Amino acid sequence: MQWTKDLKVGVAFIDADHQEFVDQLNAAVAASDAEFPAAFAALAEHTRAHFAREEALMDQVGFFATDVHKGEHRRVLAEVEHFAGQLARGNLAFVRAYVAERLPDWFLQHRNTMDQATAAFALQRGAVPAV
Numbered sequence: 001m002q003w004t005k006d007l008k009v010g011v012a013f014i015d016a017d018h019q020e021f022v023d024q025l026n027a028a029v030a031a032s033d034a035e036f037p038a039a040f041a042a043l044a045e046h047t048r049a050h051f052a053r054e055e056a057l058m059d060q061v062g063f064f065a066t067d068v069h070k071g072e073h074r075r076v077l078a079e080v081e082h083f084a085g086q087l088a089r090g091n092l093a094f095v096r097a098y099v100a101e102r103l104p105d106w107f108l109q110h111r112n113t114m115d116q117a118t119a120a121f122a123l124q125r126g127a128v129p130a131v
């Protein structure tokens with residue numbers, strides 16, 4: 001998965017988190033089987049923090065679809081927890097396929113909808129500086 005400026009939503013911390021997400025996802029995909037569990041754990045940890053930062057902004061600006069956006073974050077974190085459990089049971093190939101094939105599509109779709117809408121709303125409210 002390639003980070004490009006087309007992925008920016010115009011809010012500096014969200015763009016930094018998304019760039020980090022892409023970097024960590026690529027690192028997990030490229031990791032050896034021995035390295036993969038640590039890479040997956042790092043990606044999961046970063047994703048929790050990334051979502052929490054977006055949620056703080058939603059709360060701050062009163063984003064109109066906060067419940068939907070937070071609900072989608074919760075759904076993905078539950079999915080990541082599920083796959084962490086699969087990894088703990090040794091289903092490495094299954095979890096590698098999730099990271100390589102499903103997470104990139106999810107990320108692009110989420111960025112194009114909920115993250116973009118949240119960023120546009122916060123910028124319109126003047127809650128964050130435009131970059």
Ligand SMILES: [Fe+2]
Pocket residue numbers: 014017018050054115
């Ligand atoms: Fe995001």
Ligand SMILES: [Fe+2]
Pocket residue numbers: 051054069073110114115
């Ligand atoms: Fe999000």
